[in-house]
Amino acid sequence: MDNIVAEPLVVMPVERKNDTYALRIALNQGEFTPGMMKTVMEVMSKFNLTSLRVTSGQRLNLEGIAKDKLDEVVAAIGTSVKKAPPTVNVCTGVGLCKYGVQDSRGMGKKLLEIVLQNGPYPFKIKSGVSGCKISCGFSNVRDIGLVGTPKGWDVLFGGGAARNVRSGVKIGTKLSEDEALSLIVKALDFYKENGRKRERISGMIDRLGEEALLEALK
Known part of the structure; x- marks a missing residue:
């Protein structure tokens, strides 16, 4: 070395x-x-x-x-530093994995930019991007989850793997990169407006109900 x-x-x-x-x-x-x-x-x-x-x-x-x-x-x-900068869990994606159908690493970078640009938030945000439905990026149990499909991205919001384990609410399916990121910005705005201090997105959804989130994103 x-x-x-x-x-x-x-x-x-x-x-x-x-x-x-x-x-x-x-x-x-x-x-x-x-x-x-x-x-x-x-x-x-x-x-x-x-x-x-x-x-x-x-x-x-x-x-x-x-x-x-x-x-x-x-x-x-x-x-x-007092607080580690946010990161996004990603799988290897279409570039390396034989199962990958979408560019998880490229999308992960764009998602991180969105998260950083639109803060601050009521509490921490963990994100995961997976290049296929096997979901090696833990997308189903992250605050923001993206899952690649042959026809685009599925978007999940409000998953959690802490005390109250829950899968994220599917708020979009088969979306382009731009469509998925725009939807995430809208969902984050809802969280900023309705989340309580130190309340994760999953807690907010448990309190308000999935219907309130889906209605706001129409």
Whole structure:
């Protein structure tokens, strides 16, 4: 790895129960470059860290950092933020997967731009984009879900995989990219207008009913 240039990382400290911290490494669609890998390996070796864990959100957690070493480790690895930037779970899509029928990675980038541009929201938003109905991007249980079909995109809104597990409401089917993104903007506006502070989209739908959402999106 001598010819690889180490890349600084953006990390979010997460306090653990055993008086240690993890550093959540912000990744774009789960991509972990050789430069990022070199940085992590050098830091793990320097501070004798032994656990690097993949999260369900396509990020990485560097675990087991002693509280009195946290600032030193952060300085060595990159930049610390209080809140990790939003991401979108994506599958490999039509470019790599033999089952893929839509470009999940390209759509994921466009969806992330929409989410960032239209905030703030009552609470966090998790999104998933899948290039086919197998739904490896966990699209059915995300606040915003996109599922690729041979005839376009199905759009789901208000899914959740936390305490109250529910599948998202299907608010559109067989839509073009532009149609799907426009519908998502409209649905996010409904959430901003009707969601309560720290209420996820699924909680809002449980409270107001699916009919209220579907009526607003007509």
